[in-house]
Amino acid sequence: TQENCVKEFDLVLNASNAYWKNHSYLKDINKKYKTLFITYKSNLPHNLEIYNPFLKLSSINNYEVNKNLNKSKIGLCLSKKEGSCYASTEYLLCGLPVLSVKSVGGRDIWYNKENSIVINLNVDELNLSIDKMISNYNFYNSTKIRQDCIELQTQFKEKFYNYVEKLLPNSIPIIKNNYSNKMLHEITLDGNEFKKCQEIIRYFS
Secondary structure, three states: OOOOOOOOEEEEEEOOOOHHHOHHHHHHOOOOOOEEEEEOOOOOOOOHHHOOOEEEEEOOOHHHHHHHHOOEEEEEEOOOEOOOOHHHHHHHHOOOOEEEEOOEOOHHHHOOOOOEEEEOOOHHHHHHHHHHHHHOHHHOOHHHHHHHHHHHHHHHHHHHHHHHHHHOOOOHHHHHHHOOOOOHHHHHHOHHHHHHHHHHHHHHO
8 A cells, every 4th residue: 555645546446347347337426536447358348438437457467456556545346246356355455445335255254344335236325335435535544454454364364274284284384385376275176286285295294
């Protein structure tokens, strides 16, 4: 998070061009709000120009994503169903409060009254909530939003390490040294990786 970063956008939607991301709702947002749309596919809808006036950035690197999130005030999550929703966590790590629709998949576990508002997916509620968050923007403490997210990540990481340790006793130090570029969840979900991991542990034990 960049505390003194100039906010050029009121809203940001960081999402792939998938229909279930509900980016079409951008066209219904009050035109007084400037919106940034970061996406990752080039085949954007032909009617994109009817959406709320905004800047579109496509297929930018992680640094550019971070820089542009920090130019925005509020992060939007409009999907009703998906997994962990990386964009939501990226918003929080940049200190952005999140306006999310009610969803299944787990992202709401990161939310509290100090970092988000969760609403039903409809135009009226969307605009009312944007008005509320913009009007009370000083209520949100970007440093605390980021710190709370990191603390929760740390708690989850320790729980996950404990889970892996039960599957593969005495494995965590060895896994950390030999899987520096591989996400731990791949080890538990992929049978071949699990076997490789077992072999590495046997070798170093």
